[in-house]
Amino acid sequence: MEIYKKKDRYSRNFNTITREEQSCLAKARVSIIGLGGLGGGVCEMLARVGVGNLTLIDGDCFDFTNLNRQLLSREDLMGTPKAKAAQDRIHAINSEIAVTSIPKYADDTNLYDLIKKSDLAIDCLDTIDSRFILQKAARKAAIPVVSGAIAGVSGHVTVFFPKDSGYELIYGKKSQDRSRGVETITGNISYCAMAVAALQSSECIKILLNRGDILRNKLMIIDLWTNTFEVMDLISFP
Amino acid sequence: MIQINIRLFVTLSKYLSSEDGLLNIKEDTTVEMLIDRLGIPVNSVKLIFVNGNKQDKTYCLKHNDRLGLFPPVGGG
Numbered sequence: 001m002e003i004y005k006k007k008d009r010y011s012r013n014f015n016t017i018t019r020e021e022q023s024c025l026a027k028a029r030v031s032i033i034g035l036g037g038l039g040g041g042v043c044e045m046l047a048r049v050g051v052g053n054l055t056l057i058d059g060d061c062f063d064f065t066n067l068n069r070q071l072l073s074r075e076d077l078m079g080t081p082k083a084k085a086a087q088d089r090i091h092a093i094n095s096e097i098a099v100t101s102i103p104k105y106a107d108d109t110n111l112y113d114l115i116k117k118s119d120l121a122i123d124c125l126d127t128i129d130s131r132f133i134l135q136k137a138a139r140k141a142a143i144p145v146v147s148g149a150i151a152g153v154s155g156h157v158t159v160f161f162p163k164d165s166g167y168e169l170i171y172g173k174k175s176q177d178r179s180r181g182v183e184t185i186t187g188n189i190s191y192c193a194m195a196v197a198a199l200q201s202s203e204c205i206k207i208l209l210n211r212g213d214i215l216r217n218k219l220m221i222i223d224l225w226t227n228t229f230e231v232m233d234l235i236s237f238p
Numbered sequence: 239m240i241q242i243n244i245r246l247f248v249t250l251s252k253y254l255s256s257e258d259g260l261l262n263i264k265e266d267t268t269v270e271m272l273i274d275r276l277g278i279p280v281n282s283v284k285l286i287f288v289n290g291n292k293q294d295k296t297y298c299l300k301h302n303d304r305l306g307l308f309p310p311v312g313g314g
Contacts, residue, residue, distance in 0.1 A: 034314045036314050037313070037314060038314045039314065123314075124314045125312075125314050126312065126313055126314035127312060128310065128312040131312070148314070149311045149312050149313060149314065150311065150313045150314065151248050151249075151309075151311040151312075151313050152248055154247055154248045154311065155311065155313075156308075156311060169292065170284070170285065171284065171310065171312075172284070179312075180312055180313075181284075181309065181310035181311040181312035181313065182248050182249045182282075182309045182310060182311060183311065183312060183313030185249055186248060186249065188313050219285070219292075221247070221287075221306070221308065223247055223248070225251075226245075228245070228247075230290065230306075231290070232285075232287045232290050232291065232292060232306075233290060233291045233292060234292050235292070236291045236292050236293060
């Protein structure tokens with residue numbers, strides 16, 4: 001059974017991903033910050049594709065308002081820490097993955113230490129302020145960030161590396177920011193969260209494998225009412 | 239007059255009555271002037287894209303420009 005399992009687990013990844021690339025993913029270390037609508041989907045997809053080392057960070061517990069969209073939430077998990085639910089889900093999908101579960105909110109005092117050994121961080125946070133905290137920690141750790149944000153059935157995805165301008169290109173100077181966007185008005189719909197989580201997972205794999213077109217300093221905007229999928233340049237050249 | 243194609247996203251979409259997104263505007267209209275003309279609170283626009291490139295509100299619109307306005311989005 002064990003031999004059968006190891007032999008076949010990734011057979012349907014091949015040859016979209018080569019065996020050498022699969023080995024590369026098995027060694028990769030990725031931090032997922034925020035385990036709600038985006039983070040739950042990213043956990044699921046990275047576990048299935050075979051990213052070998054995942055650090056999961058969120059201090060929140062599930063409540064009934066999460067059930068409309070958050071993949072990891074279930075009626076029997078109300079009150080359960082999201083970090084624990086994510087760890088259990090990943091173990092159930094892929095026991096070969098090493099999971100570090102951190103049931104704490106990311107803040108200025110802890111985030112650098114939590115992500116510093118990672119190759120990459122995935123921003124699945126739900127406030128603009130916390131995204132700037134992640135940016136600061138990721139710059140210090142010298143790792144890239146894959147960022148996603150959603151409101152209603154719209155969202156956007158981008159990638160920035162440590163020396164890039166990062167969130168300033170999207171949200172302006174930190175001091176100008178409100179902590180939340182229009183998602184406080186629109187709420188968030190399940191399939192949009194999963195769509196953006198899928199795009200974040202794709203960017204993560206491309207960075208880890210150094211392959212394909214990466215959304216570095218570009219913003220992919222999606223709007224599912226109008227079937228809009230557009231890539232915008234965040235840095236304009238005259 | 240010039241014609242532009244405008245897309246308003248998420249909560250901004252209610253400010254556009256044109257179903258096809260085509261809008262006739264005077265020459266030398268800036269994005270800021272258009273935002274004001276459409277009655278959009280200026281602080282509710284976070285991202286401005288023209289022909290796929292980020293621009294600021296002082297950009298002077300040209301014939302056949304594709305303009306997209308996006309509010310702040312931060313949900314996860």
